[in-house]
Amino acid sequence: MKKLSQRQMFDEFLTIGIDNFIGVPDSTMKHFISQGLKKNKILIATREEEAIGIGVGISLSNKIPLIFMQNAGFANSISTITSLVQLYEIPVIFLIGWRGYLKNDAPEHKKIGNIQPKLLQTIGLESKVVTDLNWKKSVKWAIEKTKKSSCALIIRREFND
Amino acid sequence: MIRKEAVEIISKSIQESPIVSANGFISRDLFEANDKNSNFYMIGSMGLSSSIGLGISIINKNKKIYIFDGDGNIFMNLGSLVTIGAVQPKNLVHIIFDNSIHESTGKQPTNSKKIKIENLAKAAKYKVFVVTSKKAIIDIMKKIKSLSGPIMIVIKIKPSNYISTRVTLEPKTIKNRFSKSLLS
Numbered sequence: 001m002k003k004l005s006q007r008q009m010f011d012e013f014l015t016i017g018i019d020n021f022i023g024v025p026d027s028t029m030k031h032f033i034s035q036g037l038k039k040n041k042i043l044i045a046t047r048e049e050e051a052i053g054i055g056v057g058i059s060l061s062n063k064i065p066l067i068f069m070q071n072a073g074f075a076n077s078i079s080t081i082t083s084l085v086q087l088y089e090i091p092v093i094f095l096i097g098w099r100g101y102l103k104n105d106a107p108e109h110k111k112i113g114n115i116q117p118k119l120l121q122t123i124g125l126e127s128k129v130v131t132d133l134n135w136k137k138s139v140k141w142a143i144e145k146t147k148k149s150s151c152a153l154i155i156r157r158e159f160n161d
Numbered sequence: 162m163i164r165k166e167a168v169e170i171i172s173k174s175i176q177e178s179p180i181v182s183a184n185g186f187i188s189r190d191l192f193e194a195n196d197k198n199s200n201f202y203m204i205g206s207m208g209l210s211s212s213i214g215l216g217i218s219i220i221n222k223n224k225k226i227y228i229f230d231g232d233g234n235i236f237m238n239l240g241s242l243v244t245i246g247a248v249q250p251k252n253l254v255h256i257i258f259d260n261s262i263h264e265s266t267g268k269q270p271t272n273s274k275k276i277k278i279e280n281l282a283k284a285a286k287y288k289v290f291v292v293t294s295k296k297a298i299i300d301i302m303k304k305i306k307s308l309s310g311p312i313m314i315v316i317k318i319k320p321s322n323y324i325s326t327r328v329t330l331e332p333k334t335i336k337n338r339f340s341k342s343l344l345s
Contacts (some may be wrong), residue, residue, distance in 0.1 A: 020219070043248070045212075053209035054244070055231025057181070057216020060201065065216070083205030088336040095246050
């Protein structure tokens with residue numbers, strides 16, 4: 001996703017009333033995160049499971065949080081998602097980077113990038129790939145989903161650095 | 162003093178203040194000793210009670226949030242001390258029931274005798290208290306009323322053979338009644 005749409009997507013969440021963003025950084029979404037840092041709305045956690053725990057505390061307090069992470073962190077978090085977020089039916093929005101989406105991505109991204117869609121499906125976490133063209137609709141979709149459960153927006157890594 | 166005695170004294174002294182309790186025997190003790198709508202029993206996701214408590218403390222600044230944690234539990238999420246220490250929530254009280262074992266899984270040892278949790282918490286800028294008796298718990302609970310957090314109380318407890326009943330509430334019920342209690 002381009003710099004401008006990442007920034008606009010952050011602002012859209014803020015306008016809708018999401019103002020707690022917790023996570024572990026990913027360069028795939030660095031413009032989204034830097035927009036949040038600029039507005040002083042980002043809490044950086046030490047690990048993804050910790051970020052989910054903090055997000056769950058916010059959701060228990062009747063506010064919807066957004067929890068961001070790399071797909072490596074998503075893999076770390078499978079048990080936390082199933083035995084906390086899904087077990088208690090706690091509404092949160094995940095924003096997960098899709099490293100390994102490109103065929104020539106770094107070796108450490110390939111395997112997880114390949115199995116990420118299947119992993120999401122296996123644990124039953126509804127997801128949508130967010131792009132420059134559909135981000136506004138995707139934000140709306142995510143907000144709608146949190147009326148009943150949690151969901152994930154997936155942001156593809158379309159560059160190598 | 163065994164864990165359940167300490168759990169009971171504290172949960173009764175803080176009345177309706179929210180508690181997030183760690184999985185395993187800690188939540189079971191709390192459920193059996195003093196079940197309340199304002200208790201969040203974390204039955205899975207070991208290690209995360211302090212993180213959940215941090216999230217609650219950020220939003221509910223007018224309430225004192227209590228975390229009932231264990232030595233094995235906090236060792237699984239030491240990063241949480243870093244984040245809590247950095248955020249410095251004034252309304253967070255982190256209680257560690259420290260018996261130096263994983264009692265829920267068969268009393269296997271933890272390393273809390275070699276690496277002191279109180280020292281880790283001090284490095285993370287908590288106000289730290291260590292207590293070993295029931296009388297000291299009662300005194301410290303009075304003392305922290307006028308202190309701002311983050312506060313950690315490490316309670317040294319003895320291993321026990323007493324096993325409290327499982328939490329019989331549905332997870333969704335635990336969540337709904339807890340969230341509702343935060344609105345009042």
